[in-house]
Amino acid sequence: MxxxxxxxxxxxxxxxxxxxxxxxxxxxxxxxxxxxxxxxxxxxxxxxxxxxxxxxxxxxxxxxxxxxxxxxxxxxxxxxxxxxxxxxxxxxxxxxxxxxxxxxxxxxxxxxxxxxxxxxxxxxxxxxxxxxxxxxxxxxxxxxxxxxxxxxxxxxxxxxxxxxxxxxxxxxxxxxxxxxxxxxxxxxxxxxxxxxxxEVSMIKEMSANGDHKKLITHNIIYRKHIEFFTKELGSFESLYDRNTKLISENNHLKSVLNSKRYLLANKVFKFFKL
The missing domain is CATH 3.90.550.10 (Spore Coat Polysaccharide Biosynthesis Protein SpsA; Chain A)
Structure with missing residues (x-):
């Protein structure tokens, strides 16, 4: 209690x-x-x-x-x-x-x-x-x-x-x-x-300093949880078909979902799921 x-x-x-x-x-x-x-x-x-x-x-x-x-x-x-x-x-x-x-x-x-x-x-x-x-x-x-x-x-x-x-x-x-x-x-x-x-915050500073910090941060997160992203989002094409709003403002996510690493992980995940 x-x-x-x-x-x-x-x-x-x-x-x-x-x-x-x-x-x-x-x-x-x-x-x-x-x-x-x-x-x-x-x-x-x-x-x-x-x-x-x-x-x-x-x-x-x-x-x-x-x-x-x-x-x-x-x-x-x-x-x-x-x-x-x-x-x-x-x-x-x-x-x-x-x-x-x-x-x-x-x-x-x-x-x-x-x-x-x-x-x-x-x-x-x-x-x-x-x-x-x-x-x-x-x-x-x-x-x-x-x-x-x-x-x-x-x-x-x-x-x-x-x-x-x-x-x-x-x-x-x-x-x-x-x-x-x-x-x-x-x-x-x-x-x-x-x-x-x-006026100044961690996120605003990251945005103001261009894509370098965003790229480093996104890469760490996507690589750690590649199975999660693959399971929830599938391929870029299927995600786009379901809801374009989900990715319309996330250009880095687009590049990750189209990357060779992601496509390979997607194929491996689907293989073992079967």
């Missing part, structure tokens, strides 16, 4: 937002939580702010590590987490005070991932309209933000977040990893997550 939830808050050069973020953790109506603040070698005053919260409430913990990137920081926090369920929360974002309460009611129903409706704030505001989850859509793009619930057991099974993904999309890779062998996803109808839109 009342399982513990471990909230993991990595922080690198986000100290200016950290108080606002952690206040939304403290305000939770569900009480059985711990919050692990991971200082990823940040040069700002993250440590000072984090230690203030540790003194304020014993459910906050502070962990310092050498800078290794977002995936590394999340993994370090989850490694020492004592909760059954994990909720990553970036230091510049916020959660609704009932997010933990509403999710906990669904924990015993067999879901692999539980997330919610979301709103944007900052340089943009309004509801964050994301595509409806399906395995096929997940093979094309990510529609589940990082602040979603999953179990520590599933994190262990897939080896955690991939630390090679230093430019972004580590969430997409992680969701594929824990869902590709099966699993159910629940999206709560309530707005539980608030996503800060900034």
């Amino acid at each position: 009342n399982p513990k939830i471990s909230i993991i808050v990595p922080c690198y050069n986000q100290a200016v937002y950290l108080d606002d973020c952690l206040q939304t953790v403290l305000d939770q109506t569900y009480q059985n939580w711990e919050c692990i603040i991971v200082n990823d070698g940040s040069p700002d005053n993250t440590e000072e702010i984090a230690k203030n919260w540790v003194q304020k409430d014993s459910r906050f913990q502070y962990l310092y590590k050498e800078n290794g990137g977002l995936s590394s920081a999340r993994n370090a926090g989850i490694e020492i987490a004592s909760g059954i369920w994990i909720l990553p929360l970036d230091a510049d974002d916020k959660i609704n005070k009932r997010y933990l309460e509403l999710a906990e009611k669904e924990f015993d129903k067999g879901y692999t991932i539980i997330y919610c409706e979301a709103e944007k704030f900052g340089s943009e505001d309004g509801k964050w309209n994301l595509p409806t989850y399906s395995r096929e859509m997940l093979a094309v793009k990510n529609m589940i933000f990082c602040t979603a619930f999953f179990t520590k057991e599933d994190w262990k099974k897939v080896g955690g977040y991939d630390t090679r993904l230093i430019y972004g999309w580590e969430d997409w890779d992680f969701w594929i990893a824990i869902l590709k062998e099966g699993g159910e996803v629940l999206k709560l109808e309530d707005i539980g997550f608030y996503y800060r839109i900034k």
Whole structure:
């Protein structure tokens, strides 16, 4: 009853937002939580702010590590987490005070991932309209933000977040990893997550720096999960025939689906499936 939830808050050069973020953790109506603040070698005053919260409430913990990137920081926090369920929360974002309460009611129903409706704030505001989850859509793009619930057991099974993904999309890779062998996803109808839109962000920097970082990131993800993409998407031609919208804005996916490597994997998969 009342399982513990471990909230993991990595922080690198986000100290200016950290108080606002952690206040939304403290305000939770569900009480059985711990919050692990991971200082990823940040040069700002993250440590000072984090230690203030540790003194304020014993459910906050502070962990310092050498800078290794977002995936590394999340993994370090989850490694020492004592909760059954994990909720990553970036230091510049916020959660609704009932997010933990509403999710906990669904924990015993067999879901692999539980997330919610979301709103944007900052340089943009309004509801964050994301595509409806399906395995096929997940093979094309990510529609589940990082602040979603999953179990520590599933994190262990897939080896955690991939630390090679230093430019972004580590969430997409992680969701594929824990869902590709099966699993159910629940999206709560309530707005539980608030996503800060900034003028500069990891994803915007990747887009601004051309295709090089995107290519590196996509190649890691597609090579790791080639069987998943083959199973869900089939060939480029069959995907195009079913729904052109799925690939209309993903030129790199087009090139991957038409590549010799993908076509060979597709043939091998179909052979063994028969």
